[in-house]
Amino acid sequence: MLIDAAEVPYGTAQRRIHAMIEDGQIVKVARSTTGKSFYLQPSPEMYSAFVDYVTKVKSLLAETVGLTGMENADEFYFGGADFARDILPPPPLQSQLAESDQELKFLLHNDNYFSAMRNMWADYRNNLGSRKSFSLHFLPDLHERLHEFLPKSEFDVVTLNMPWLGEFAERDMLMSLDEFIDETNIRVMDFHPAVWASGTWGSRQYGVPIYVTIEAMAVRKDLFSEHELPHPRTFDQVIETGRQLQDPSRGFFGVAWNAARGMPIASSFMILMGCCGAPILNIPRARRYHNWADLVGNSFRPRIDSEEGQIVLDYMHRLVEISPPDILNMDWNRRIEAFLEGEVAMAYCWTMRAARFDYDIGSMVKKRSELIPQPKGPMGMSANPTGGFLLGIPANLPKSRAKLAFEAIAWMASPEAMKRHVTNGLPVAPRFSVAADPEAAAASPIVRFVDRLSQRGMLCTWQRPPIPEYRTIESILGERIHDALSGALSDKEALVMAQNEVDRAMQENGRY
Structure with missing residues (x-):
């Protein structure tokens, strides 16, 4: 080679x-x-010399485009700083919508970001449409709605949870966006490669990343400072720190995390497996992201009943001991509330939801919280999973209508729109140009935190594989792992049953 x-x-x-x-x-x-x-x-010397060489080249390129005053080259992203100066205006959608004599219809996730997007669309100075054109649903219902509406093209623009991409792309329910991307010059290089790849299936692009959220850990920096404790970097340190800080007699506990039956605990298990360096499937460990459509044969075999799976279940049992009493019913919303209301010292959380810590009026942890990378498991890594949503177009939408829908997507995912959301407290910056914008970075410490993780290569996408069988894996794990923590099954029984059930599903789908 x-x-x-x-x-x-x-x-x-x-x-x-x-x-x-x-x-x-x-x-x-x-x-x-x-x-x-x-x-x-x-050799180490050769590696160091090469890093020094490319760092100097990077610094020279940064100076060439006019960026000065950097402390180090890591502060500059190719494709980032240049775009930061020129936030593009939205496309002239008003005239196109007027000609079509019909409002675009959107099927979106029900959260703060998409609510803000709906309001911005309806309130924009050109009056692009009304709020009634938006249908917002929570995750389980959104998945059902997509299956119900995609074949009928009732909506022009739909949103998908990133791990669902393979399911809908393989069933030809989404339209390829490549032609539209080439025509609109959406600046693919402005997206982090792993983020842009989250919308890719095979060699085609089926979704445009609209927002990215990172699963990290929130800590009470005031308590850590008061007790002179270092931030936990490993599973064992999380347990040790939680035991030191909790005081169950007054209703204060060590940590909040997703342990409710179904999607919440399944997500936790896959993410913690990643922190042990172990994918849930039999895929190479070293890669930051994969071309999931190219997986064949034994790559689809599950790795649930493994040493890492046993380590994660043991860690979960120990987490229960330092968690609030309702931990086995705790989902995404409840764990955020536990930290927000001052019930816990630490919380696993998605960065999108972490924005509430400083912006909610009733927050008990305002200016007292800090985000840290995911603590790692034994022989593992700080693998901070990337989640979020994609915007796509139903496959059988008429071509002229699809082109108009993509114009809307391009504007919604534009630097201008994203910057507006960031400066209004929503920490979303999947584009380098937004992360590099001084005003956007100053508006949200979460944006800077995610940017640092990205620069250090600590963002991953493989913990929750977006293959067509993802929902099946999630459903099985959501039952069996919860059974182990509740005592209905032993850890070994739960892992073996989950392994066999996923294995059977893969065989039934002809994967091997």
Whole structure:
């Protein structure tokens, strides 16, 4: 591969490689105990020199586009700072909507972001449409509505939870957006590659990321400072810290997290597996994101009944011991309320919901909270999962109508629209240009937190694989893992049953 990439004669390349081995720039690492074959990898010195080289190149490029005063090159993103100066205006949708003599209809998730989007659309100075054109639903109901309405094209623009993409794309229920993207110049390079890939199935783009939220941990910085405690970086440190800070006699506990039956606990299990470095499926661990449509055969085999699965269930049991009494009924909303109302010292939470800590009028933790990366499991990593929603178009919408729908998507996902939401307290910045905008960054510490995670390569998308069977996996885990924590099953029984049930579903779908 090195020789092919260099495009030099084979003999010349071989001599150069051997010279670099002799000089210590390349290190030979034995592939087996026999010592007959080797891997070639860069030496620490060579790696460091290369990093220094590309960092200098990056700094020079930043200066070339006029960015000055940076403390280090990591503060500059290719495709970011340049766009920050030129927040594009929305497309002239009013005339197109007037010509069509019909309002666009939207099927969206029911949360603060999409409520704000609905209001911005209806209140915009050109009066693009009315609030009645928007139908908002919570997650389980939204999934059902998509199955009900997508084939009928009752809506022009629909939103999907990112892990649902494979299900709807493989069933040809979504329209490919590639042609529209090329025509509208939506600036794909302005999106983080992993974020943009969340809307890709195979070689086609079926969704435009409208917002991204990161599962992290919120901590009470005032309590940590008062007790002189470091932030927890591992599972064990979370448990130890929770035990030190909790006081059940006065209704104060260590941590809040998703442990309710169904989607909440299934999501927790997959995310914590990721913090042990283990995907829920038999896929390579090292990659930050995958082309999920290319998975074949044994890649679909579940890894639920594994050492990492046992570690996660053990951790969950210990979390229960330092959690509020209603933990086995705690979902996304309840865990945010527990932290917001001062019931817990720590909380696993999505960054979108964490904005409430400082903006809610009744918040007991205003200016007292801080977000930290996901604590890691044994031999694992701080794998901070990326979640959020995509905007797509029903597959059988007429072409002229689909083009108009995409114009609306392009505006909703524009830097201007996203910046407006960020400055109004909604921490959403899946575009580099928004994250690089000084006003947007100053408006939300959460945006800066996510940006730092992104720069350090700590954002992942593989914990919740967006394959067509995702909802099946989620449903099975939601039952079996909860059974283990409630005592209805032993940990081993729960893991074996979940493994076998997912395995059976994959076989029935012809995956292997």
